[in-house]
Amino acid sequence: xxxxxxxxxxxxxxxxxxxxxxxxxxxxxxxxxxxxxxxxxxxxxxxxxxxxxxxxxxxxxxxxxxxxxxxxxxxxxxxxxxxxxxxxxxxxxxxxxxxxxxxxxxxxxxxxxxxxxxxxxxxxxxxxxxxxxxxxxxxxxxxxxxxxxxxxxxxxxxxxxxxxxxxxxxxxxxxxxxxxxxxxxxxxxxxxxxxxxxxxxxxxxxxxxxxxxxxxxxxxxxxxxxxxxxxxxxxxxxxxxxxxxxxxxxxxxxxxxxxxxxxxxxxxxxxxxxxxxxxxxxxxxxxxxxxxxxxxxxxxxxxxxxxxxxxxxxxxxxxxxxxxxxxxxxxxxxxxxxxxxxxxxxxxxxxxxxxxxxxxxxxxxxxxxxxxxxxxxxxxxxxxxxxxxxxxxxxxxxxxxxxxxxxxxxxxxxxxxxxxxxxxxxxxxxx
Amino acid sequence: xxxxxxxxxxxxxxxxxxxxxxxxxxxxxxxxxxxxxxxxxxxxxxxxxxxxxxxxxxxxxxxxxxxxxxxxxxxxxxxxxxxxxxxxxxxxxxxxxxxxxxxxxxxxxxxxxxxxxxxxxxxxxxxxxxxxxxxxxxxxxxxxxxxxxxxxxxxxxxxxxxxxxxxxxxxxxxxxxxxxxxxxxxxxxxxxxxxxxxxxxxxxxxxxxxxxxxxxxxxxxxxxxxxxxxxxxxxxxxxxxxxxxxxxxxxxxxxxxxxxxxxxxxxxxxxxxxxxxxxxxxxxxxxxxxxxxxxxxxxxxxxxxxxxxxxxxxxxxxxxxxxxxxxxxxxxxxxxxxxxxxxxxxxxxxxxxxxxxxxxxxxxxxxxxxxxxxxxxxxxxxxxxxxxxxxxxxxxxxxxxxxxxxxxxxxxxxxxxxxxxxxxxxxxxxx
Numbered sequence: 001x002x003x004x005x006x007x008x009x010x011x012x013x014x015x016x017x018x019x020x021x022x023x024x025x026x027x028x029x030x031x032x033x034x035x036x037x038x039x040x041x042x043x044x045x046x047x048x049x050x051x052x053x054x055x056x057x058x059x060x061x062x063x064x065x066x067x068x069x070x071x072x073x074x075x076x077x078x079x080x081x082x083x084x085x086x087x088x089x090x091x092x093x094x095x096x097x098x099x100x101x102x103x104x105x106x107x108x109x110x111x112x113x114x115x116x117x118x119x120x121x122x123x124x125x126x127x128x129x130x131x132x133x134x135x136x137x138x139x140x141x142x143x144x145x146x147x148x149x150x151x152x153x154x155x156x157x158x159x160x161x162x163x164x165x166x167x168x169x170x171x172x173x174x175x176x177x178x179x180x181x182x183x184x185x186x187x188x189x190x191x192x193x194x195x196x197x198x199x200x201x202x203x204x205x206x207x208x209x210x211x212x213x214x215x216x217x218x219x220x221x222x223x224x225x226x227x228x229x230x231x232x233x234x235x236x237x238x239x240x241x242x243x244x245x246x247x248x249x250x251x252x253x254x255x256x257x258x259x260x261x262x263x264x265x266x267x268x269x270x271x272x273x274x275x276x277x278x279x280x281x282x283x284x285x286x287x288x289x290x291x292x293x294x295x296x297x298x299x300x301x302x303x304x305x306x307x308x309x310x311x312x313x314x315x316x317x318x319x320x321x322x323x324x325x326x327x328x329x330x331x332x333x334x335x336x337x338x339x340x341x342x343x344x345x346x347x348x349x350x351x352x353x354x355x356x357x358x359x360x361x362x363x364x365x366x367x368x369x370x371x372x373x374x375x376x377x378x379x380x381x382x383x384x385x386x387x388x389x390x391x392x393x394x395x396x397x398x399x400x401x402x403x404x405x406x407x408x409x410x411x412x413x414x415x416x417x418x419x420x421x422x423x424x425x426x427x428x429x430x431x
Numbered sequence: 432x433x434x435x436x437x438x439x440x441x442x443x444x445x446x447x448x449x450x451x452x453x454x455x456x457x458x459x460x461x462x463x464x465x466x467x468x469x470x471x472x473x474x475x476x477x478x479x480x481x482x483x484x485x486x487x488x489x490x491x492x493x494x495x496x497x498x499x500x501x502x503x504x505x506x507x508x509x510x511x512x513x514x515x516x517x518x519x520x521x522x523x524x525x526x527x528x529x530x531x532x533x534x535x536x537x538x539x540x541x542x543x544x545x546x547x548x549x550x551x552x553x554x555x556x557x558x559x560x561x562x563x564x565x566x567x568x569x570x571x572x573x574x575x576x577x578x579x580x581x582x583x584x585x586x587x588x589x590x591x592x593x594x595x596x597x598x599x600x601x602x603x604x605x606x607x608x609x610x611x612x613x614x615x616x617x618x619x620x621x622x623x624x625x626x627x628x629x630x631x632x633x634x635x636x637x638x639x640x641x642x643x644x645x646x647x648x649x650x651x652x653x654x655x656x657x658x659x660x661x662x663x664x665x666x667x668x669x670x671x672x673x674x675x676x677x678x679x680x681x682x683x684x685x686x687x688x689x690x691x692x693x694x695x696x697x698x699x700x701x702x703x704x705x706x707x708x709x710x711x712x713x714x715x716x717x718x719x720x721x722x723x724x725x726x727x728x729x730x731x732x733x734x735x736x737x738x739x740x741x742x743x744x745x746x747x748x749x750x751x752x753x754x755x756x757x758x759x760x761x762x763x764x765x766x767x768x769x770x771x772x773x774x775x776x777x778x779x780x781x782x783x784x785x786x787x788x789x790x791x792x793x794x795x796x797x798x799x800x801x802x803x804x805x806x807x808x809x810x811x812x813x814x815x816x817x818x819x820x821x822x823x824x825x826x827x828x829x830x831x832x833x834x835x836x837x838x839x840x841x842x843x844x845x846x847x848x849x850x851x852x853x854x855x856x857x858x859x860x861x862x
Contacts, residue, residue: 139578147570
């Protein structure tokens with residue numbers, strides 16, 4: 001095969017431009033590794049006249065990316081427009097229907113509309129690759145789908161959002177509050193002006209739904225992911241976490257049990273003895289646990305033009321060699337429908353911080369409320385202060401059920417001596 | 432494709448039996464992921480009558496694995512015999528010549544005879560897969576060859592020997608000497624009766640030579656790997672490392688520079704702020720640094736029946752789907768011959784421990800010896816003791832050249848007041 005792989009790119013923002021740069025800068029290397037040239041034949045973006053820092057000589061410009069998906073002289077369409085519906089979806093559908101392979105970095109699209117696209121790709125006997133959609137530059141889709149394919153996967157979890165991990169790391173190391181760090185991250189371009197997708201855990205939940213499907217051979221079930229973000233994490237809790245030997249991370253975790261599949265994204269306390277506790281800053285990491293391989297961890301930058309372009313081009317090289325794998329690990333018709341397990345059934349230890357008035361009987365009231373819900377306390381930190389301000393009481397519990405914990409906290413929050421809404425952070429049991 | 436992939440397995444030791452167990456236990460899952468059954472048709476091992484805990488019904492027994500490689504009714508031969516020459520080599524050669532794909536876990540064979548086998552596979556248009564040969568269960572060959580294929584790799588390094596990492600971890604956490612921990616590791620089966628392959632760094636060097644070839648597209652150059660093991664690492668140095676913010680790890684590192692390729696295996700001091708410093712026990716980890724992806728790290732169990740079988744079966748699933756990649760990342764005829772850089776040209780900071788008599792002028796003599804070789808000292812720890820015993824003097828240097836350091840140490844070792852041979856451990860500069 002020495003005829004070029006012909007590539008059409010829809011979307012020339014940060015990632016799109018990074019992809020063009022990679023394909024240009026490393027073209028000799030790519031030709032050796034792909035066995036043939038990777039050639040951009042067509043491009044489409046919103047603004048034709050914007051200077052993106054690269055030459056578009058030899059590339060045909062399309063104003064309409066959907067028309068490009070249909071008509072371009074290309075083997076593969078690379079979708080880097082973004083968004084769960086609308087133009088990105090149309091572009092992918094049109095490309096697949098036109099017999100073109102699709103490479104996309106669009107986690108939102110796949111989390112919401114993945115199944116129809118997977119089915120469409122399979123019916124049209126073309127490839128739908130999405131390495132860049134999960135954990136940026138980490139080749140985690142390939143690792144789970146191919147590298148660990150011999151294993152029954154028990155659990156997959158990870159740090160799936162670099163913005164949140166950056167914010168949590170900055171809070172801890174710079175001793176600054178969430179709002180302050182977020183503002184700076186926005187100035188530096190690490191966080192979006194509208195940060196909700198990141199800090200509320202939605203982006204991580206989209207990625208988790210794809211990993212979960214891949215790992216367990218189940219249909220994508222994004223709407224079943226229980227999702228909490230990091231807005232409520234305070235510096236005080238970060239400090240207590242350190243003192244107790246934990247580190248607070250926003251984890252996405254999917255686990256298969258006898259009852260079904262748990263898919264959860266929330267900030268939690270991770271024991272510092274686990275390697276994932278040491279994944280800091282903008283890094284992502286994914287841990288896959290298999291019945292034969294044991295624990296594996298994959299770590300790298302989760303976003304940015306370079307890492308994302310690296311993943312996009314890896315997908316292109318696979319296509320160039322005609323290396324094919326079932327999009328979600330098994331054929332579409334073999335994907336299982338497995339019930340999700342609601343968060344109320346979560347079982348594990350908890351960290352609770354209560355801000356209380358320092359007066360007699362407070363601890364008795366609190367511990368009684370936990371006892372009434374069968375929540376057993378493992379340890380407590382209470383330091384008296386000389387002031388009349390609220391003082392923190394920190395409790396770690398043994399394993400208990402989420403709904404019991406929630407009821408206990410609900411009762412505790414009604415106590416007069418409890419001054420703020422209780423803070424609860426799950427302590428994640430890893431293995 | 433619903434016809435089975437027919438597999439012949441040569442060697443039924445720990446890994447061979449683990450592979451049979453995986454193929455049996457996960458057969459339904461494998462059929463879904465492979466699109467067809469994976470079927471063991473033939474086996475060969477030293478002792479036919481040994482009870483290995485699995486049924487050999489439906490498998491044809493061969494006393495001679497070379498005959499099996501030639502005659503078996505199989506699409507793939509799995510070589511799990513081991514050894515860099517002899518029967519393992521003959522089996523692989525015969526299988527490739529007979530048009531069978533080969534999957535092997537044999538790092539020694541590939542490090543020493545890899546090139547001729549790669550060429551043979553290519554000429555016979557069959558696949559030679561070796562995921563299990565490097566870092567056990569970690570799908571690192573696939574990650575470098577495919578997942579990071581868009582990148583020009585600048586450096587690849589890692590913890591490539593689980594036995595050494597286990598010993599170093601035990602020494603640190605249990606505060607026990609090397610000999611004692613090695614003896615226990617041998618009793619527990621974590622180390623061989625003849626431990627030299629592991630503790631002298633040879634096994635790690637074999638793996639490094641494969642990773643280096645893959646990462647840089649160069650011919651395998653095992654004999655050029657500078658190799659030191661961990662026998663000389665003392666508890667004292669482990670303690671000082673901790674105090675200085677380092678951790679001692681046996682690292683294999685390959686780096687491409689303007690002058691050529693550095694390939695090195697030695698124990699070194701790693702800053703505790705790097706994730707690889709926290710990879711403990713029997714775990715392996717590999718860091719790949721690419722021009723677009725940045726730093727990525729892959730971690731998992733580096734040995735054992737389960738993890739190794741996981742890697743072998745991943746290779747089989749690739750073959751089952753006819754997913755092919757050039758064995759060393761690019762075609763055999765494109766592999767470059769790049770000069771190796773001798774260890775004397777290494778540049779970096781060093782840790783030096785000297786055991787000295789506590790008398791006037793000692794430090795002046797030592798610092799003069801370093802000055803004479805232009806070695807600049809960054810920090811020094813010297814604690815006086817009340818006894819007349821030798822006292823340790825710990826020095827960290829700024830970047831200097833290895834041959835200057837060696838000359839300085841050689842001069843220092845002749846000083847009367849220096850009681851033991853100096854201990855030198857390189858401080859590894861990571862990024």
